[in-house]
Amino acid sequence: MCNEEKSKKQKAKCFLCLKKPKFDYNNLILYRGKKSFIIMNRYPYNAGHLMIAPYRHIGEVEKCNLKEYNEMFGLMQKSIRVLKTTMKPDGFNVGINLGYVAGAGVPGHLHIHVIPRWICR
16 A cells, blocks of 8 residues: 555544534534634543644644644643633643654644643642
8 A cells, every 4th residue: 555545544534634513512622723623532631631633634743834833832822721710720731742652642643632630639
């Protein structure tokens, strides 16, 4: 199978690419921007675990255009503000896993994790 065929097959299986607006509730999409969106993690590390992803199926930060990059980081800020207000976490883990070896569960579709954390008292 050539690389182009593999890429099309991987994209067809990508849960971040299969989002249709009329199914946002079922797909756990919380917010849609022009270039990216906020989605709840179906298998969260803990409560409030969100992800921000571009609509385009790209796997590398350097392939983001400036509008995608700016909107993704703006949505990260928005997510943190909302989580601070609603869930009152003590801190956050924010990260991007780039490539399979780095822990990316979906290495072909860039996404930012926003994970609220609490101090155990």
